[in-house]
Amino acid sequence: MTDFTTVQKNLTDRGFAVKVFATGAEAAAYLNGAIDGTSVGIGGSVTVQELGLHELLAAHNQVHWHWANGPTARTAAMNAQVYITSVNGLAETGELINIDGAGNRVAGTLFGHQKVYFVVGRNKLAPTYEQALWRARNIAAPKNAQRLNCKTPCAAKGDRCYDCKSPGRICRGLVVLWEAMMDMEMEVVLVDEDLGY
């Protein structure tokens, strides 16, 4: 069982609410109960996909997700009351790290919502900021490049980031949340299962 005690304390000290669940199914049930009768935007997230959150929430919310509703849903998602995504790396010291290509996912974590949820599996956790950043660049990004069939060296080899200059480079912006942003509720939902990349 993963010991989330340290990261939970550090996230709390940085202004994030934190919930911990043993399984993804329990986390999904919690979110399905907490988010009701509102508008929801979802950032590109294999974690969210694995939990089936779009299907669950769309039954009783207005959900905007470009993976399900097409590219124009990105704009609607930006204006939703609630935003849900994951992270590419979470430092045990409490920093949340995301790398993005189009920018909608990281933008959605910075401004414009009443509340942002980050659903984070245990595999995203790294002891330090530097190691969490390394993970985001060398594990999460290459796996996402492979998923998207990008013509990048990381997708071809699958072993690390090559800091490429490819036209198909998906790593174009890095957002680190040192603390919860002002004037928005931010909650990290930690799950003791591997989820996403």
Ligand code: SF4
């Ligand atoms: S910068 Fe290029 S090589 Fe590195 S992970 Fe991103 S797409 Fe892959």
